[in-house]
Amino acid sequence: MRLLIVEDEVHLAEALSQILRKQHYSVDVVHDGRSGLEYAQSGIYDLLLLDIMMPEMDGFRVLQQLRREGVCTPAIFLTAKGEVDDRVMGLDCGADDYIAKPFSTEELLARIRAALRRKGETIPDDTxxxxxxxxxxxxxxxxxxxxxxxxxxxxxxxxxxxxxxxxxxxxxxxxxxxxxxxxxxxxxxxxxxxxxxxxxxxxxxxxxxxxxxxxxxxxxxxxxx
Structure with a gap:
């Protein structure tokens, strides 16, 4: 399965990519919203991990544009913005889940598996x-x-x-x-x-x-x- 990380914190993005690759996911990483939108528009990804506060375009705008174009790839927001209004806005934009930083590796992996299950995808633990x-x-x-x-x-x-x-x-x-x-x-x-x-x-x-x-x-x- 191929995941896209859109995260402007380079060290965090690299750490996430290493964690996910150890779980046998294929991972691409970009560091601004505009690039994230272009990559996600390809339709090749099974799940998107989106930061909110990013250069070029914020995560809300990226996901809103994707949903308008009919791209239904599951998406999880990863962000330091944990207020209720932000979570509501993220979900209303079409996100499948929302996880506030800092988060544990185990929780992130569990939320990824859950998002993939909800979309009817085969998750890595399945045969x-x-x-x-x-x-x-x-x-x-x-x-x-x-x-x-x-x-x-x-x-x-x-x-x-x-x-x-x-x-x-x-x-x-x-x-x-x-x-x-x-x-x-x-x-x-x-x-x-x-x-x-x-x-x-x-x-x-x-x-x-x-x-x-x-x-x-x-x-x-x-x-x-």
């Missing part, structure tokens, strides 16, 4: 299943029958994306945006490499699930006999 394949993103574990192996982070993120979309075709562009970010310079052959890695691991575990290539379009999952 994704398709055919005989089971993927647990929180431990990067791929299991087929009674056998399992650990994937690297990008392999797990790619398989998670394909499992979430199941039989829908996923383009290389969608994979790059989701796994590396919409402004990444990663090329199509990087995607092909990770697809090849996953195919070999599924074959090693004798899975009936295979990653099919739809030439010129993308990839989807199929269950073979």
């Amino acid at each position: 994704l299943r398709f055919g005989d394949v089971e993927l647990t993103p929180s431990s990067l574990k791929l299991a087929v029958g009674g056998k399992d192996m650990k994937l690297n982070l990008k392999e797990s993120e790619l398989l998670e994306l394909l499992l979430t979309r199941k039989t829908a075709v996923t383009s290389k562009e969608q994979i790059i945006e989701k796994l590396w970010g919409f402004d990444s310079e990663v090329e199509h052959n990087n995607v092909e490499v990770y697809v090849s890695f996953l195919r070999k691991k599924l074959a090693f575990l004798h899975s009936k699930v295979r990653i099919a290539t739809i030439r010129g379009v993308g990839y989807l999952l199929e269950v073979t006999d």
